[in-house]
Amino acid sequence: MKTKITEMFGIEHPVMQGGMHYVGFAELAAAVSNAGGLGTITGLTQKTPADLANEIAKCKDLTDKPFAVNLTFLPTVNAPDYPGYIKTIIEGGVKIVETAGRNPQPYLPYLKDAGIKVIHKCTSVRHALKAEKIGCDAVSVDGFECGGHPGEDDIPNMILLPRADEELTIPFVASGGMADARSLVAALAMGAEGMNMGTRFIATKEAPVHENVKQAILNATELDTRLVMRPLRNTERVMNNAAVERLLEKEARLGANIKFEDIIDEVAGVYPKIMMEGDMEIGAWSCGMVVGLINDIPTCQELIDRIMTEATDMIKNRLGNLLG
Ligand SMILES: Cc1cc2nc3c(=O)[nH]c(=O)nc-3n(C[C@H](O)[C@H](O)[C@H](O)COP(=O)(O)O)c2cc1C
Numbered sequence: 347m348k349t350k351i352t353e354m355f356g357i358e359h360p361v362m363q364g365g366m367h368y369v370g371f372a373e374l375a376a377a378v379s380n381a382g383g384l385g386t387i388t389g390l391t392q393k394t395p396a397d398l399a400n401e402i403a404k405c406k407d408l409t410d411k412p413f414a415v416n417l418t419f420l421p422t423v424n425a426p427d428y429p430g431y432i433k434t435i436i437e438g439g440v441k442i443v444e445t446a447g448r449n450p451q452p453y454l455p456y457l458k459d460a461g462i463k464v465i466h467k468c469t470s471v472r473h474a475l476k477a478e479k480i481g482c483d484a485v486s487v488d489g490f491e492c493g494g495h496p497g498e499d500d501i502p503n504m505i506l507l508p509r510a511d512e513e514l515t516i517p518f519v520a521s522g523g524m525a526d527a528r529s530l531v532a533a534l535a536m537g538a539e540g541m542n543m544g545t546r547f548i549a550t551k552e553a554p555v556h557e558n559v560k561q562a563i564l565n566a567t568e569l570d571t572r573l574v575m576r577p578l579r580n581t582e583r584v585m586n587n588a589a590v591e592r593l594l595e596k597e598a599r600l601g602a603n604i605k606f607e608d609i610i611d612e613v614a615g616v617y618p619k620i621m622m623e624g625d626m627e628i629g630a631w632s633c634g635m636v637v638g639l640i641n642d643i644p645t646c647q648e649l650i651d652r653i654m655t656e657a658t659d660m661i662k663n664r665l666g667n668l669l670g
Pocket residue numbers: 363364365366367369388416417418445446447467488491492493494495521522523524542543544545546631632633634635636
């Protein structure tokens with residue numbers, strides 16, 4: 347399938363794996379790219395730029411295909427060494443960067459000068475338009491359904507994607523709630539040039555996370571995610587568990603007075619324990635409503651092949667036949 351996104355990134359299928367903290371290691375990124383999609387290494391999961399350099403080198407050993415690095419610009423006082431990470435990405439010969447979080451404008455000239463394509467992930471049409479204006483090549487439009495940070499507008503993809511289509515000139519991929527061929531065909535129908543998946547790619551054979559995480563995804567339904575940190579205007583969609591219930595109870599009790607320090611036990615530094623050690627009740631971890639559509643643990647190749655085969659059949663036959 348050829349779209350503006352497959353052309354821009356030099357990939358076979360319009361399917362992307364979004365950056366995921368403590369999930370997006372070289373093994374997963376390479377598996378997605380080898381299957382014809384676009385895999386992504388999560389930059390900030392690597393503690394230093396030197397660690398990221400090693401992860402990029404590892405990914406290059408595992409695939410000859412294009413892959414991306416995600417750089418999430420966090421709203422923190424003690425910012426990570428972003429210039430160092432960017433230098434590493436450029437020197438590592440990475441040709442695609444997925445930015446997310448705050449406005450990437452200060453770093454854009456360095457990436458563009460190095461010939462890197464930038465896809466910025468955003469949760470609103472106004473932020474997507476801003477990304478277009480500052481020179482991003484594409485955007486990933488993340489609807490309210492998404493795992494991770496859906497922003498504060500709460501607009502689901504059935505509205506957000508056609509709105510993006512009405513306003514944007516640069517190509518966009520649909521992100522949030524995407525799981526299968528139905529997602530891809532619907533996204534294309536709403537004007538997207540491809541889809542980005544997070545949660546779905548965690549439940550694959552190559553995702554280098556603890557088996558408990560994959561089982562939690564298989565066991566969950568679309569009713570099992572919660573929104574946390576809304577009072578802090580840092581809303582995150584996470585899988586419900588004991589820690590999340592505790593966190594929500596604190597939010598209800600402390601109301602507008604809640605501070606980040608009040609919930610630090612439930613959110614800070616929990617990812618390695620969850621993703622690596624499989625301690626599923628220790629804290630809040632991002633997860634999309636799309637868990638309700640995930641019932642197996644295929645390889646990335648099986649998953650992407652299935653999506654593309656079924657999408658082709660759906661477009662040619664199921665939809666084509668409607669026309670008689
Ligand atoms: C466990 C997990 C960790 C994530 N970590 C990040 C991250 O560090 N940076 C980022 O930009 N997005 C992150 N995301 C968001 C994904 O890249 C993607 O936008 C989102 O998962 C799409 O929604 P879906 O889960 O419904 O597919 C994360 C998502 C999950 C599920």
